[in-house]
Amino acid sequence: MTKRRTSLSHPPRQSGWGALSLEMLLSNLPGAVYRCLNDAHSTMQFASAGIEALTGYPPDAFRPPSKLTYASIIEPHDRVAVAAQIEAAIAEGKPYQVSYRILTSKGATKWIWEQGAAVVDASGAIVALEGFLADYTSVKNADATIREHASMLDKASDAIFVMNLAGTIIFWNKGAEGLFGVVPQQAIGCRYADLFAIPVSGYRKAHHAVMVEGEWRGEMSLALHDDTTVHTAMRWTLVPADADAGTSAKILVISSDISERKNAEARVHRMAYFDPLTDLPNRARFLDTLHHALLGSARNNRVGVLMFCDLDNFKSINDTRGHAAGDCLLQAVARRLERSVRATDMVARLGGDEFVVLLPAEDETFLGGARRAEKVASTILELMATPVRLAGDSESITASIGITLFSGSNETVESVLMKADAAMYQAKSAGRKTYRFFDPVMQESMVAQLNLQLSLRSALTDDEFVLYYQPQVGSDGAVLGAEALIRWQCKDGRMILPGDFIHAAEASGQIVEIGHWVLATACKQLAHWSRCAATQHLTLSINISALQFLEADFVTDTEEIFAATGVDPRRVKLELTESLLVTDVVSTAEKMEHLKALGVMFALDDFGTGYSSLSYLRKLPLDQLKIDTTFMRDVLTSRSDASIVRSIIALGDSLGLEVLAEGVESIGQRDFLHDAGCDAYQGFLYRPGLPAEGFMQYATAHLRAPPIGRHAG
Template sequence: MIFLSAGIEKLTGYPASAFTGEDAMSYASLIHPDDRAKVSDDTNAAIRERRPFQLSYRITTAAGKLRWAWEQGAAVFDEQGNVEALEGFIADITVLRRADLLALEQASLLDKARDAIFVMDMSSRITYWNKGAERLYGWDAREAEGQRMSDLLCDDHAAYSEAYKTALDEGEWVGELHQHRRDGSPLHADTRWTVVPADPASGIPQKILVMSTDISERKSNEARIHRLAYFDALTDLPNRASLLDHLRRALLGSARSRKVGALMFLDLDNFKTLNDTHGHAAGDMLLQAVARRLEHSVREADMVARLGGDEFVILVQPDEESIETAAHHAETVAAKVVAAMRAPFQLADFMYSVSTSIGVTMISGALDTVESALKQADTAMYQAKAAGRNTFRFFDPDMQAKWTARSELESGLRRALRNHEFMLNYQPQLDGDSRVIGAEALLRWRLPNGEILYPTEFIKQAEETSLIVDIGRWVLGTACLELASWQRNPATRHLSLSVNVSARQFVEPDFVAMTQEILAATGVDPHGLKFELTETLVVTDFAHTVETMETLRRLGITFSLDDFGTGYSSLAYLRKLPLDQLKIDYSFMRDVLTDRNDASIVRSIIALGGSLGLQVIAEGVETQGQREWLSQAGCFVYQGYLYERALSGEHFARYAATLH
């Protein structure tokens, strides 16, 4: 070295004198062995090309530490073009080199991040784009950098603008954005925007750091879970949970706005018939078709929901200022729905017609609750059914009172089954010689206060629910126990016992099995057991009825057609039924001595029974005159107050023993 400034000591730890003179050390010996060849090659190349050179390399200091040096210089040529010397300067760039390495390391780490990380300037142009962003969105860094984020990614520009404003005002924004990928597919991103302040000292301007995570799958799962929780799988309508939530919010809004809406409860008339005749697949098709018609019958703001089975609800939003206007609108909607249901439905390969009964109640947040609104609409629906079906009715407070009474009665019936409040009485049946030949089991309900209720006061309500099945099972079991006790007594073993079987109970799939179970449990001889059926049951499902009757008859059970003459009285089915007895209804007996029409009907029934080989029994025989008239007409089996009222089992057994 010809000359070195004193600054060399700060860089290498050696004084400048160490590199000059006879015993001088070589500066090149300080260069890291791995960097020497490149330094030599780059320097020689620059000399040959007669240009300056710039080098960066590592040196080992006197203290044994590594430092990065940056050297810039050029060759000095004489007049002949020979190299006389090299001159230039050397700088310590260790700090800068470490900063570069750190920046590279940090950039590498950012590229390894799974999340999309990018930076945009204050005009929304992207200045940095990591590998995670490439993977998530599909654009590489060269394509994305310089693009405006709002143009490249965003679907909802209003949401983007709101996020941008919030980030500038508060320094940060966190939220979800609807975006899209390069291929156009939608993307739901959980995003954090952080404003990075400007650094005037380093000349770095203000920027926004964006980190985005793909939450599309999570949002899809959430939507699927929400749909399962709040929508009916069959019809795709909102379900009960969704309806209750919307109704609650509608009432809260109504309480604030004082506006009025309506709630409609719909039930398809005789829907069970379709399931029974064509199967549940056809029933499901009908429910789906009904759902679509209902949706087209209401405004977009209104709600159609399915509660379950064939029950639907329409919520007409509380938008009207007066109850009169709201009622008028509700009437229009209800009439439109009734009319829409009248057109036949195409179900697979057949057409099917169905009607609907609709109950309507007006709703106001100032007066109603979710529970009261549903009860009132349900009550009104039953009123529509009572009015002949295929119509609608508005809620009537009187009907609400009846509904409350019906609800209390149903609760009482359940209690009666639990607490053994039911009992059976037995009304004697006598032949023409005034001998007891059997009895009819009559149900009574003894209330906790001792009051006795007769079937006319509660059976209809029981038949409208599944309670009639449970009550019927109790009646049959109790009657068979009583009959079995008569059969063990020589004085009463000849007696038969008639048990009324409701239509709802008779069509139960397990009715025959249940009957066999009771016969086996009680040990009764079924030849003494008689089932009384109504004409309504017979014509509802004739083929099934005949099949069940034949099965039971093979067990020894006989059959009586109860209340004959009050229903269809069709010879077409009567001659095909495995009957043993016709029963003349008491309503004809009441005026048989004074009313020609009633007398003619009774004579016809007696003659019909005789021609078909059936025994005829008259109930409601209260006077000796009625009994003599029946005898002259050819009826010789009687039941009524002329002989005895219904008795307890113990009193009946004593009564029958004296008249056998």
């Protein structure tokens, strides 16, 4: 509506006005029609009645003699741009379309959409502008709202996109671009299933659910273009069609990245079910797999195979070459075992140098299973025969393999494992570096072993264990103390000696709980003796199994027992076996030193029958060596046994250790020991193990002045 001087080449428009009917038509338009002259003031020549609804001013307000012009109510910031756009369109001989803001008579702001064209005369000069004005405010606000919503969707961290019902993407926010690495130009127009190569079954399941139920929630793993995989938690929501708005039905998808959570879950699962050193399935994973294999065997009446593999000389290599070399060896063994079997078979590490191989139940006969097992076992032994390179050196390794076949519902995880373990020991007995099948003849012994272990479980809870005390006597005949000996007093009256059940307790691990009971009961008894003047000087020797001592909380448990019973730790003597000393010298020494600081004494039991070396004796805080009974039996008739006993006594004396001989049954044996310089005796010559009351009577009857020197504690 501003003055235009431009000349146009097209013919002029017809000027003049129509009849009353035309004015009525114009007054009913949703806007206003105008005509203004191309003069200095853009004089409004005509404005339809609709201009009042737009501006708040009646049409006459813009016509002479009024000085108000339409251009003056245009928002000042928009005037220059509007004039420029109209000028450019007219210069090209085209109609113009502009949008801008005006200030109404009441001071309100409205958006106006204007479309018009120049009116020219016969010479091509512009004589007027004619056009149409419409209220654009609601459209502009709606557009702003849409832009705002789109902006907010773009700022969302989740991936948000929209598909039509055919699965074609029609909206794609920045979160989707960031998560999937696909820009909107690539995504929009593509089918979702094609964009990520999703399995058809997974897509159909989600699509069917959202169409039937209106929503689907679930997880999807999507393969991206860079060959990586992103794990997502998705929610698909059906947005119904809106007839009033003219929109069709769509599917709104909100997707969150759960890759970190899924990866963490995978790491936790791997830690729980895989051995960190060899990357093989661990005991927990194996036991679960074996359980399912037994169920499948019973259900399908097929034969499966379990192989128990134990390395023959691993301990020696681990001790001489170090733990790092031992770890490398175990890793090499794991890889060789994996190469010996198919992908459907299982190799697992139970712990230490113990491995198992599980062949699924596939054979119809035991003969078929045995042939399959022999083939795999031979392959394993063949691969093991090749030396392993450790730190530049070659190290030979062999294995003993126990094999058992299983089929039907009569087997359990425990029984199958025990059979394979028993067969493995048969292979070791046969010279190692070989394999053996489980011999049914062993079944009876194994069943008895199982029954014994079951009975041991209830023995503790039913209070069937008791302690006997065998006197330990000095060279002057005085009772110095006792050794606590466990007995199993069955409900039927039978008394079972430790030799008949300790091995079963160690094999099942129950020795730890039993040992804890022994230590607590013995300390309670010793605290009772300390309250009596006649026996307050006595010491008490308590056997500690290797499994019990190696428990991480052994020292803490022992301290708690001392505190609970009120015993004087300086009267407690813990007896350890030689096998414990070579298991883990560093850890053993640390625990001994900790307890030694409390006053606890230590005795090395069955000295001379195991693996002891002088280096161990020098490194560990021992107080006593115990000569094993096996050397005492023939000490009077065998030169070699006599020499061994004298050597042990001399060794103890040179190291400042007390020496006690077990199994002393005759005066001749006692005299021999006395002449050799032995410090103390224990055996049937004095008394077998006695109940607590019997021991008190014996100790009181053989009371002497409290011993001095090493016996003083």
